[in-house]
Amino acid sequence: MSNDQDAPQPLSANEGIKTASNFLRGTIAEELLDESTGAISEDNQQLTKFHGLYLQDDRDLRKERRQAKLEKAFSFMLRVRLPGGRCTPAQWLVLDQLADERANGSLRLTTRQTFQFHGLLKGNVKPLVQGMHKALLDSIAACGDVNRNVMAPPNPERSAAHGAMYEHAKGISEHLLPSTRAYHEIWLDEEKVAGSAPEEEPIYGKTYLPRKFKIGFAIPPSNDVDVFSQDLGFIGIVENGELVGYNVTMGGGLGMSHGNEATHPRLADVVGFITPDQVNAIGEAVVTTQRDYGDRTNRKHARLKYTIEDRGIDWFKAEVEKRSGITFGPVRDYTFTTIQDPHGWHECADGSWFYGLHILSGRIIDRDDWKMKTALREIAEIHQGDFRLTPTQNLTISGVSADQKAAIEAILAKHGLDKENERSLLRLNAMSCVALPTCGLALAESERVLPEVLEKYEAVFEKAGLASNAISLRMTGCPNGCGRPYLAEIGFVGKGPGxxxxxxxxxxxxxxxxxMLAPRVTIDESIELLTPIIERYAKERAEGEEFGDFCDRVILPADATVHTVGGEA
Structure with a gap:
């Protein structure tokens, strides 16, 4: 008699939805025409993610609308595909205008170097996508079970190596795009050619990947993209100013579920060295291996990190080598020292300048005493270079000539934004996800409460004489890890209201x-817990010892699991 545990497990519901979707079309086009509701069906909600869209609702209004017997205040979030975070001034102006005309008036810079629109009503989605298309922008594969926005260090003008890395990031983003024309037919009114060959997805297959997939490029000494959190990472190796290749990392991922010990964050393994011309082939081999061996029965166990843990990194590496025809070379030496974005003015190798501007939580909006959106629009109207979105939700105004610096400085000063970079290093390093009121997964506040959290901790660090120390604090409303909280020296992960x-x-x-230091605390309780630790750090730290290292060495229990690069303990 067979063991039930050995019997094949049923596929997750999403697998059936993808199979029946006709390459991600579903009935999205038909449901867009239904004006009786602001929502779409659950099956189409899964499919629109592949088009860069999430259906959400304003959770602040749920009770009020339920009492009035109205449906939820539905709207969509749309995420732009923007490899390496590059945006031209012309594109910026289009996005700025679309935010006002079609969304809630704000733009939000994400932790994956792209834009999100919030508050999109159903009837506004298609006009917004068409407006983006005219500016050569799209939201294809910005979400869903595919490779998502590819991250890379901003400002490729800094050096020839940075410039080459940006091109590789852009190249693999294009290489791993889905082939289906569903996006173009639904949103851009492209007509399907009669008698054309049957559609195929040569890389993804009919059911795409078991779960989302993320790629990041980093160039030491900066690990601004948190390369070890990526499913697939490329660490640039520079010799005599030339990018000679990459150390490849595999199997990172930060999402987990509270109370489910089978889920956990994991840092990637460093598997070997490749040359620049091998990036796309290795990327495709990793993706197709995950496509064929990833868990399609349990979405909580479907990320690449679990495939590697189940089968072993040596097996996975060998399979990638077999599929790509490439043998990894020995890992080259590298050193990471920082994650911080460069703020203020910096001169690049090509003689141009860039200005790094801090934007807390990436929220670009006009408030009564703070005209961030207006200021950046005015800069876009005169800027002759580019904008670059950073991995920490900040912005750089790039490709600025020496002659144009004064004009940009004047706009920043007029709106008070020249003072943003004078904030504490704690604030300049901080990140948060959106959370409430729009994210359906949020268990607690994040973006809306982060300013209050920072004010409280800034006071503690200042009193301890540590105001000038670079310390990372990150906050998310749920355990899925969008703000990369598990890589923060101080991380808050939402457990419930407050x-x-x-x-x-x-x-x-x-x-x-x-x-984990405490499983469930309020912000004030966290202050009570951490204040004596911060005071001890100020008095007892070794020379040059960072706060996270001190906590790991002195504060945390010796028998607790320490997860380092490669998942080792």
């Missing part, structure tokens, strides 16, 4: 995960 799991002890350069 309650968070508190983590400490990550390495500042992003090469060690943090560990």
């Amino acid at each position: 309650r968070y799991a508190l983590y400490i002890g990550a390495k500042y350069n992003g090469t060690r995960l943090n560990r």
Whole structure:
């Protein structure tokens, strides 16, 4: 008699939805025409993610609308595909206008170097996508079970190596795009050619990947993209100013579920070295291996990190080598020292300048005493270079000539934005996800409460004489890890209204995960817990010891699991 545990498990519901979708078309086009509701069906909600869209609702209004017997205040979030975070001034102006005309008036810079629109009503989605298309922008594969927005260090003008890396990031983003024309037919009114050959997805297949897939490029000494959190990472190796290749990392991912010990964050393994011309082939081989061997029965176990843990990194590496025809070389030496974005003015190798502007939580909006959106629009109207979105939700105004610096400085000063970079390093390093009121997964506040959290912790660090120390603090409303909280020296992960799991002890350069200090605390309770630790750090730290290292060495229990690069303990 067979063991039930050995019997084939049923596929997750999403697999059936993808199979029946006709390559991601579903009945999206038909449901867009239904004006009786602001929503779409659950099956189409899964499919629109592949088009860069999430259906959401304003959770602040749920009770009020339920009492009035109205449906939820539905709207969509749309995420732009923007490899390496590059946006021209002309594109910026289009996005700025679309935010006002079709969304809630704000733009939000994400932790994956792209834009999100919020508050899109159903009837506004198609006009917004068509407006983006005219500016040569799209939202294809910005969400869904595919490779998502590819991250890379901003400002490729800094050096020839940075410039080459940007081109590789853009190239693999294009190489791994889905082939289906569903996006173009639904949103751009492209007509299907009669008698054309049957549609195929040569890389993804009919059911795409088991779960989302993320790629990041980093160039030491900066680990601004948190390369070890990516499913697939490329660490640039520079010799005599030339980008000679990459150390490849595999199997990172930060999402988990509270109370489910089978889910956990994991840092990627460093598997070997490749040359620049091998990037796309290795990327495709990793994706197709995950396509064929990833878990399609349990979406909580479907990321690449679990495939590698189940089968072993040696097996996975060998399979990638077999599929790509490439043998990895020995890992080359590299050192990461920081994750911080460059703020203020910096001169590049080509003689141009860029200005790094801090934007807390990436929210670009006009408020009564703070005209961020207006200021950036005015800059876009005169700027002759580019805008670059950073991995920490900040912005750089790039490709600025020496002659144009004064004009941009004047606009920043007129709106008070020249003072943004004078904030504490704690604030300049901080990140948060959107959370409430729009994210359906949020268990607690994040973006809306982060300013208050920072004010409280800034006071503690200043009193301890540590105001000038670079310390990473990150906050998310749920355990899925969008704000990369498990790589923060101080991490807050939403547990319930006003309650968070508190983590400490990550390495500042992003090469060690943090560990839980308390499973469920309020912000004020976290202050009570961390204040004496911060005071001890000020008095007892070794020379040059960072806060996360001190917590890992002195504060956390010795028998607790320490997750470092490669998942080792």
